[in-house]
């Protein structure tokens with residue numbers, strides 16, 4: 001049984017996975033402590049991880065009806081993320097691994113998001129297209145065997161991530177942090193056609209799989225300024241609904257196209273932004289129309305958590321991957337190439 005530990009941003013997560021089955025998990029968040037600053041304050045996040053780590057691990061074990069003695073391996077996010085925050089999780093994971101005498105695995109946070117989808121509805125098919133949409137990343141990936149094969153990037157964002165676009169526009173609209181859920185809520189009372197917003201990089205000559213979201217945020221800002229210049233208050237729900245529609249339309253169009261172009265029958269949508277109600281609904285609709293099977297993890301597995309890290313650890317253990325040394329270090333800007341950060345899976349190394 002693998003204990004997974006996540007601490008790359010503002011969530012302290014612990015999860016327990018055995019043979020692809022989630023046995024228990026617990027998450028503590030320092031989000032409320034950051035809200036008044038309008039974004040995550042790295043030092044506050046790191047200190048909150050120190051306080052939450054041991055209780056969160058204990059809670060996950062209690063929920064699973066297990067004890068530390070049942071832990072057979074420890075997996076931890078070693079990157080990417082905030083360095084101080086990552087350090088706390090890695091220090092905790094090393095302590096558990098060393099004191100329990102079990103192997104340690106360092107994993108990539110985004111690969112964890114992908115693996116989370118395999119905890120609900122069975123293992124992910126090989127191959128599948130993965131749309132990963134979080135606060136810091138937006139990518140279309142071609143994923144084969146997560147534990148063994150390199151992850152192929154079909155396209156990435158050229159500037160802001162989708163979540164960043166939600167968060168920054170929410171701020172412009174005067175909505176609270178985190179912006180994504182606030183826009184999702186506000187959009188319920190809005191008209192998605194009220195504000196004409198562009199669909200970036202969807203023209204005939206554009207890269208079909210690349211994203212660009214910074215222009216959307218600017219367009220929304222111009223719209224707000226335009227209203228204020230003539231003394232009218234912008235209708236926030238309309239702006240929220242229009243922005244959400246522009247992001248959902250762009251993401252789902254490109255994701256479905258990636259599947260059809262590559263002849264792949266399954267689309268997996270993961271990351272915090274996959275919690276968005278309109279993105280979920282529109283992907284469902286477009287995948288159904290294109291005959292593509294859709295996998296979106298339940299909400300609790302979309303945002304950062306420890307179960308996703310345990311899920312990767314579980315895949316690595318079962319693939320016979322080489323564990324990380326106890327002096328493994330964090331990599332705050334790790335590119336997404338393999339699920340395991342260090343060392344590379346044995347099969348690939350020998351190849």
Ligand code: KG4
Nearest residue numbers: 134135136163180181272273275276303304
């Ligand atoms: O994956 P995640 O929890 O953390 C990162 O690794 O970045 O993603 C956080 C992002 C934030 O930008 C947040 O605003 C966004 O996910 N988010 C949402 C929703 N819930 C969270 N965005 C749109 N709609 C939501 N319902």
Ligand code: ZN
Nearest residue numbers: 134272303304
């Ligand atoms: Zn994340």
